[in-house]
Amino acid sequence: MADATIAFDESDARKTVRREKLFQRINRLGRWLDALGLAFVTPLLKIAAGDNVAEQLQELKRVLIIPLVGIVLFLGAWSVLAPQVKTSLGAIPGPLAVWEQAGVMWADYKAEQLKADDFYARQDERNAKYKEEGKLDRIKYRTYTGQPTYISQIATSLLTVGLGFLIATLIAVPLGIASGLSRTFNGAINPLIQIFKPVSPLAWLPIVTMIVAATYENPYDFMPKSLVISAVTVTLCSLWPTLINTALGVASIDKDLVNVGKVLQLSTWTTVRKLVLPSALPLIFTGLRLSLGVGWMVLIAAEMLAQNPGLGKFVWDEFQNGSSDSLARIMLAVFTIGIIGFVLDRIMYALQQAFTFSSNR
Amino acid sequence: MKVTKRTVLKFGSVVAAASLLPGVMPSARARAESLDVEKDELKLGFIKLTDMAPLAIAYEKGFFEDEGLFVTLEAQANWKVLLDRVITGELDGAHMLAGQPLAATIGFGTKAHIVTPFSMDLNGNAITVSNAIWEMMKEHVPTGDDGKPVHPIKADALKPVVDKYKTEGKPFNMGMVFPVSTHNYELRYWLASGGINPGFYSTSDISGQIKADALLSVTPPPQMPATLEAGTILGYCVGEPWNQAAVFKGIGVPVITDYEIWKNNPEKVFGMTAEFVEKNPNTVLALTKALIRAAMWLDENNNANREEAVQILSQPQYVGADAKVIANSMTGTFEYEKGDKRDVPDFNVFFRDNATYPFYSDAIWYLTQMRRWGQIPEYKDDSWYADTAKSVYKPDIYMQAAQLLIDEGKAKKEDFPFGSDGYRPPVPASDFIDGIAYDAKQPNAYIDAMKIGLKDHQVVDGTEIVNG
Numbered sequence: 026m027a028d029a030t031i032a033f034d035e036s037d038a039r040k041t042v043r044r045e046k047l048f049q050r051i052n053r054l055g056r057w058l059d060a061l062g063l064a065f066v067t068p069l070l071k072i073a074a075g076d077n078v079a080e081q082l083q084e085l086k087r088v089l090i091i092p093l094v095g096i097v098l099f100l101g102a103w104s105v106l107a108p109q110v111k112t113s114l115g116a117i118p119g120p121l122a123v124w125e126q127a128g129v130m131w132a133d134y135k136a137e138q139l140k141a142d143d144f145y146a147r148q149d150e151r152n153a154k155y156k157e158e159g160k161l162d163r164i165k166y167r168t169y170t171g172q173p174t175y176i177s178q179i180a181t182s183l184l185t186v187g188l189g190f191l192i193a194t195l196i197a198v199p200l201g202i203a204s205g206l207s208r209t210f211n212g213a214i215n216p217l218i219q220i221f222k223p224v225s226p227l228a229w230l231p232i233v234t235m236i237v238a239a240t241y242e243n244p245y246d247f248m249p250k251s252l253v254i255s256a257v258t259v260t261l262c263s264l265w266p267t268l269i270n271t272a273l274g275v276a277s278i279d280k281d282l283v284n285v286g287k288v289l290q291l292s293t294w295t296t297v298r299k300l301v302l303p304s305a306l307p308l309i310f311t312g313l314r315l316s317l318g319v320g321w322m323v324l325i326a327a328e329m330l331a332q333n334p335g336l337g338k339f340v341w342d343e344f345q346n347g348s349s350d351s352l353a354r355i356m357l358a359v360f361t362i363g364i365i366g367f368v369l370d371r372i373m374y375a376l377q378q379a380f381t382f383s384s385n386r
Numbered sequence: 387m388k389v390t391k392r393t394v395l396k397f398g399s400v401v402a403a404a405s406l407l408p409g410v411m412p413s414a415r416a417r418a419e420s421l422d423v424e425k426d427e428l429k430l431g432f433i434k435l436t437d438m439a440p441l442a443i444a445y446e447k448g449f450f451e452d453e454g455l456f457v458t459l460e461a462q463a464n465w466k467v468l469l470d471r472v473i474t475g476e477l478d479g480a481h482m483l484a485g486q487p488l489a490a491t492i493g494f495g496t497k498a499h500i501v502t503p504f505s506m507d508l509n510g511n512a513i514t515v516s517n518a519i520w521e522m523m524k525e526h527v528p529t530g531d532d533g534k535p536v537h538p539i540k541a542d543a544l545k546p547v548v549d550k551y552k553t554e555g556k557p558f559n560m561g562m563v564f565p566v567s568t569h570n571y572e573l574r575y576w577l578a579s580g581g582i583n584p585g586f587y588s589t590s591d592i593s594g595q596i597k598a599d600a601l602l603s604v605t606p607p608p609q610m611p612a613t614l615e616a617g618t619i620l621g622y623c624v625g626e627p628w629n630q631a632a633v634f635k636g637i638g639v640p641v642i643t644d645y646e647i648w649k650n651n652p653e654k655v656f657g658m659t660a661e662f663v664e665k666n667p668n669t670v671l672a673l674t675k676a677l678i679r680a681a682m683w684l685d686e687n688n689n690a691n692r693e694e695a696v697q698i699l700s701q702p703q704y705v706g707a708d709a710k711v712i713a714n715s716m717t718g719t720f721e722y723e724k725g726d727k728r729d730v731p732d733f734n735v736f737f738r739d740n741a742t743y744p745f746y747s748d749a750i751w752y753l754t755q756m757r758r759w760g761q762i763p764e765y766k767d768d769s770w771y772a773d774t775a776k777s778v779y780k781p782d783i784y785m786q787a788a789q790l791l792i793d794e795g796k797a798k799k800e801d802f803p804f805g806s807d808g809y810r811p812p813v814p815a816s817d818f819i820d821g822i823a824y825d826a827k828q829p830n831a832y833i834d835a836m837k838i839g840l841k842d843h844q845v846v847d848g849t850e851i852v853n854g
């Protein structure tokens with residue numbers, strides 16, 4: 026008997042420990058889920074692991090039910106109010122019409138793919154025939170020249186913003202570190218930052234267009250002029266938050282650390298690598314997150330004005346088309362832009378969290 | 387993931403479905419060898435208008451591909467951007483207003499030598515006024531036995547309205563699409579035929595509003611209805627679908643089609659730089675062949691393919707307007723006032739009547755109108771008009787392409803004006819709304835016959851006409 030009790034106790038204790046461990050894991054995971062915008066998974070996991078159900082349901086209500094209610098109310102209000110506004114393109118489309126357009130866009134994308142397949146099939150057929158006839162010089166492999174579909178416009182926009190953001194980061198981080206480390210340098214570039222920061226992308230665009238047209242004369246196939254123009258415009262508008270936050274992060278390093286560095290007589294490069302960057306990272310990422318948000322917003326405007334491929338051009342083209350589906354398509358684009366912006370922001374937030382955790386360890 | 391026919395059809399997308407129907411597949415490979423083209427990847431520009439149809443059809447029906455050309459079609463923001471991009475070489479060629487290559491070559495606006503081997507269509511435009519203006523005009527328009535206005539409606543009915551605006555000190559603004567556009571000349575022709583002065587251009591003032599009763603300004607075609615709705619302009623002259631769009635939206639009334647101003651007038655051309663044509667003769671021939679085939683397809687069997695063309699044009703990458711709006715004019719009807727639908731079988735002509743042949747006489751008519759309104763500031767003799775037309779319009783390239791198509795068995799000899807000297811027969815007075823006959827061999831006589839406009843050696847000096 027006694028043996029059994031002891032065994033039971035032991036297994037009980039082990040269970041408790043295991044449970045503790047499990048909850049620790051869930052909590053750790055929870056932080057990540059939170060960063061990724063999936064906070065509602067945590068209470069569900071806890072319920073599954075056998076935590077207090079009522080308590081977790083409260084939590085679930087806060088992170089899942091209430092946001093859902095908000096969305097449902099919004100969709101309801103939209104469905105009711107939209108048909109009451111009559112524009113020259115017909116009534117404003119409700120959620121269903123927009124959803125339907127999403128289906129149409131997907132079908133168009135598929136149809137375009139079919140056309141591309143046909144094109145390549147025809148090309149292979151032609152080339153095979155030339156090969157047979159021995160006219161090897163006439164064999165050609167060309168890419169399909171179809172229309173950009175909605176999906177490819179999204180891809181173009183993402184590529185453009187990615188390129189612009191990359192250039193912005195490469196410029197802003199070193200400048201930010203320099204101005205954080207040196208008061209003199211900071212004093213020199215501060216007025217410029219203050220002047221250029223509020224300038225709208227639409228003002229930069231003509232200047233960028235002219236300069237790119239003059240300097241980038243032989244475009245590579247994978248990087249057409251239009252892409253460079255949009256990307257540089259994004260850069261000019263989105264580098265400021267990174268620059269300012271980096272400078273701030275670098276300037277606010279623990280003085281003790283700096284002193285240790287001085288005692289050890291570290292070179293500037295080592296100081297930056299070992300001391301400055303690790304402690305400034307959280308703020309740098311805060312800056313990057315802001316920059317990416319600004320960049321995405323600016324990109325759409327730039328594409329619209331410059332008629333460069335991407336979601337902005339899609340919106341403008343649809344506005345010009347003025348068909349009865351145009352408004353629904355533009356709204357679809359608005360949601361697409363919003364959702365992509367949200368996802369980009371979450372990715373940056375997750376990265377920021379990752380670096381904040383590591384710097385707090 | 388492979389997509390079956392069924393999944394695509396389930397989505398109910400007309401476009402997707404259309405591309406799967408057997409009749410829509412590009413024709414069987416040409417048996418004839420395609421030309422050895424110097425440049426096979428081409429980027430061509432267009433403006434979202436119904437008359438870009440030959441380009442869309444040549445692409446969708448595989449005519450470009452038959453000629454060994456891989457073409458990307460790209461909509462442009464406006465005519466100026468389109469022209470600039472052709473000049474800089476970003477575009478290899480483009481759908482252009484007939485006046486654009488001529489104006490560029492003689493240096494009005496941007497100077498560059500642009501040539502055209504292919505005229506894209508006849509007619510296709512109309513003049514639309516806002517509902518309020520139409521109400522005022524209507525009092526002066528005679529009605530027929532059926533209670534409907536008698537057509538063609540002359541600008542005489544608009545004159546009292548313009549005069550009323552003038553006495554009240556309000557500007558009478560109208561929109562057209564470009565200073566050297568067919569629309570500008572047609573709108574001016576119509577206004578002037580009713581005694582309304584549309585204004586002159588001079589070397590120092592290129593607004594075109596000197597001495598004007600009606601102030602014309604540039605508005606991009608797709609923005610016409612919105613600008614009319616906003617009240618910025620009171621009327622406009624534009625191609626389809628933007629006149630029918632005003633009817634559908636209930637914001638304006640088309641009063642006259644350009645077919646009624648000048649029967650079968652030339653409208654758009656396919657333009658390229660002279661340099662490109664010189665460097666790539668085979669490419670240009672191949673392009674011309676593909677475009678001739680597209681034009682033939684558009685008009686064959688008494689417009690049997692127009693319905694399908696409308697479906698293609700309504701795709702967002704081409705014109706993008708609703709199919710029913712485009713269909714109106716493309717299928718030979720035109721709605722004036724809401725509910726007043728009339729047959730205009732020749733509203734869009736793409737091939738018949740030698741629509742695609744680049745006649746010198748067409749070029750000369752545009753030059754006479756440029757001279758008439760002061761865009762050509764000084765007197766030029768008759769031979770200058772002929773020489774300028776010859777440096778821009780290239781019927782020999784067109785005939786070469788036609789001959790190749792005939793040899794391949796894709797076209798009929800009788801459809802082409804073999805042996806033509808490049809001039810259409812003189813246009814009889816009855817084909818013009820103001821009843822003035824036009825003989826392209828005597829441009830100066832024609833210019834002098836106009837009621838309003840610069841004549842002979844007249845020039846615009848400041849705000850006055852001198853030497854008259």
